Amino acid sequence: xxxxxxxxxxxxxxxxxxxxxxxxxxxxxxxxxxxxxxxxxxxxxxxxxxxxxxxxxxxxxxxxxxxxxxxxxxxxxxxxxxxxxxxxxxxxxxxxxxxxxxxxxxxxxxxxxxxxxxxxxxxxxxxxxxxxxxxxxxxxxxxxxxxxxxxxxxxxxxxxxxxxxxxxxxxxxxxxxxxxxxxxxxxxxxxxxxxxxxxxxxxxxxxxxxxxxxxxxxxxxxxxxx
Amino acid sequence: xxxxxxxxxxxxxxxxxxxxxxxxxxxxxxxxxxxxxxxxxxxxxxxxxxxxxxxxxxxxxxxxxxxxxxxxxxxxxxxxxxxxxxxxxxxxxxxxxxxxxxxxxxxxxxxxxxxxxxxxxxxxxxxxxxxxxxxxxxxxxxxxxxxxxxxxxxxxxxxxxxxxxxxxxxxxxxxxxxxxxxxxxxxxxxxxxxxxx
Ligand SMILES: Cc1cc2nc3c(=O)[nH]c(=O)nc-3n(C[C@H](O)[C@H](O)[C@H](O)COP(=O)(O)OP(=O)(O)OC[C@H]3O[C@@H](n4cnc5c(N)ncnc54)[C@H](O)[C@@H]3O)c2cc1C
Numbered sequence: 325x326x327x328x329x330x331x332x333x334x335x336x337x338x339x340x341x342x343x344x345x346x347x348x349x350x351x352x353x354x355x356x357x358x359x360x361x362x363x364x365x366x367x368x369x370x371x372x373x374x375x376x377x378x379x380x381x382x383x384x385x386x387x388x389x390x391x392x393x394x395x396x397x398x399x400x401x402x403x404x405x406x407x408x409x410x411x412x413x414x415x416x417x418x419x420x421x422x423x424x425x426x427x428x429x430x431x432x433x434x435x436x437x438x439x440x441x442x443x444x445x446x447x448x449x450x451x452x453x454x455x456x457x458x459x460x461x462x463x464x465x466x467x468x469x470x471x472x473x474x475x476x477x478x479x480x481x482x483x484x485x486x487x488x489x490x491x492x493x494x495x496x497x498x499x500x501x502x503x504x505x506x507x508x509x510x511x512x513x514x515x516x517x518x519x520x521x522x523x524x525x526x527x528x529x530x531x532x533x534x535x536x537x538x539x540x541x542x543x544x545x546x547x548x549x550x
Numbered sequence: 551x552x553x554x555x556x557x558x559x560x561x562x563x564x565x566x567x568x569x570x571x572x573x574x575x576x577x578x579x580x581x582x583x584x585x586x587x588x589x590x591x592x593x594x595x596x597x598x599x600x601x602x603x604x605x606x607x608x609x610x611x612x613x614x615x616x617x618x619x620x621x622x623x624x625x626x627x628x629x630x631x632x633x634x635x636x637x638x639x640x641x642x643x644x645x646x647x648x649x650x651x652x653x654x655x656x657x658x659x660x661x662x663x664x665x666x667x668x669x670x671x672x673x674x675x676x677x678x679x680x681x682x683x684x685x686x687x688x689x690x691x692x693x694x695x696x697x698x699x700x701x702x703x704x705x706x707x708x709x710x711x712x713x714x715x716x717x718x719x720x721x722x723x724x725x726x727x728x729x730x731x732x733x734x735x736x737x738x739x740x741x742x743x744x745x746x747x
Binding site: 370 | 552571578627726
């Protein structure tokens with residue numbers, strides 16, 4: 325059981341829920357929780373949410389409201405401080421970045437997120453030390469929809485490029501993350517450990533464009549949010 | 551105990567939806583890595599047990615009897631899709647044709663290095679297909695085309711996309727997700743999601 329300790333409204337449609345979990349064990353960046361909600365008649369709904377906290381922070385998830393979403397709209401609109409939620413995890417052992425991977429195979433880190441797909445990537449940049457060259461490519465519809473906006477703007481050691489697909493705005497790239505942007509992010513040095521996360525269509529488009537550019541496809545890991 | 555404030559959608563469950571699953575109308579994609587592009591011309595499947603082995607290409611696979619099944623599929627990421635229609639060759643037919651021996655376990659591997667383990671009895675005594683068509687059409691690459699395994703009664707990660715090799719053996723060897731903490735068998739009705747379930 326997890327108790328809601330804090331709520332952070334990230335945008336008008338996304339919020340971060342910070343949990344208090346007794347005996348929480350450190351998780352790996354990229355892992356997720358399964359949340360199970362139970363209605364008064366016993367009906368249950370379960371969904372997965374990536375941990376967006378770094379390994380040294382209290383566990384938290386960041387949820388974007390999906391139209392008519394059964395669970396996401398409950399989490400974004402109804403949940404209050406002090407509520408208890410049934411969780412399971414941290415789970416997942418594939419879409420993870422760990423300091424151990426960084427030391428067994430030193431390489432830069434390339435994080436590519438679409439929409440709420442930025443959540444597990446935050447966990448990764450929070451766990452990467454400053455000596456891991458990190459590039460973050462993030463695609464959001466508008467400036468107002470950018471999650472972790474201030475944190476990304478203040479990030480000192482990573483190269484951050486935020487693409488807005490439905491708006492032009494100072495300090496942001498306009499349009500989708502395309503081959504040119506991916507090529508620049510992959511670079512010409514050691515091929516980066518690459519993590520792509522977001523809605524299925526986003527992950528498909530990015531990985532299809534990325535594969536011919538990336539010298540080692542086995543270093544590309546993906547997480548599709550459905 | 552009920553979750554404060556949660557009522558959920560109107561209920562539709564008619565006993566076909568395993569615990570913790572919800573019904574989707576679209577067809578989400580779950581793949582460990584990028585979608586692998588294999589063409590019908592390139593595609594090949596080898597079935598072997600260490601002694602006997604036989605390889606099939608698109609044409610020789612289609613020389614075997616083609617059947618179609620309509621089944622419900624269940625993904626460990628909690629979605630269930632009802633009444634999906636697949637066409638292809640029954641795994642039992644394939645094993646007979648390849649004349650492989652009697653073994654307990656199969657390790658299935660894919661183009662792109664994905665692997666998964668399935669007991670042989672689950673491949674031959676159930677509706678398990680080497681599928682070449684979905685919903686009356688060729689299978690999209692992101693859904694495992696041109697040819698994928700379909701084992702509908704287990705969580706769908708067992709239904710390897712872009713299937714390339716089936717190796718039979720006496721010993722069970724964990725595949726990709728199974729080694730990464732998922733359940734070795736993966737029965738949706740018993741919610742065998744993770745290794746400790
Ligand atoms: C491993 C994993 C990690 C995830 N991590 C996160 C996370 O960190 N943050 C987060 O917000 N979500 C995350 N998701 C997605 C999340 O699990 C839910 O699928 C999502 O919140 C929608 O659930 P719902 O009950 O609100 O919508 P549902 O009631 O299930 O669906 C309502 C409608 O929305 C569509 N839909 C479902 N999911 C999405 C989506 N992701 N984008 C657009 N349309 C959708 C459905 O097809 C349906 O038509 C993750 C998913 C997985 C598999």
